[in-house]
Amino acid sequence: MLATGGISRDDFSLSPAGVYLSDAGRRKLIAAHERRAREETTHPRFGYRMSYRRILELEIRVLGKYLLGEVDEYAPIWTR
Known part of the structure; x- marks a missing residue:
């Protein structure tokens, strides 16, 4: 800023x-x-458009699943 x-x-x-x-x-x-947070972009993993706020929510859920052992791998996404 x-x-x-x-x-x-x-x-x-x-x-x-x-x-x-x-x-x-x-x-x-x-x-x-x-x-x-309201801006929309294409999610790099899922490939559809959503807000940055929604992307953050999804990434937190995926990370939680990884930490609970429900998924074998977690690869963080990177934005500009």
């Missing part, structure tokens, strides 16, 4: 305890996350 101008230095504050995101900056970050 810094590279695209979605958020700027003015959205942060510096204190002795650390760097903090302002309320306005948090709203921008959450809005950008929600926009991205």
Whole structure:
């Protein structure tokens, strides 16, 4: 978001305890996350279009099945 101008230095504050995101900056970050989660793309394993939010849900389910021993192999997917 810094590279695209979605958020700027003015959205942060510096204190002795650390760097903090302002309320306005948090709203921008959450809005950008929600926009991205609603975007649709083709799932690399299943081959059909769905939102990034749905892809994350499916991947969590597949990983859970692997951890429970219900599937023999888990290959993570990679996005840009």
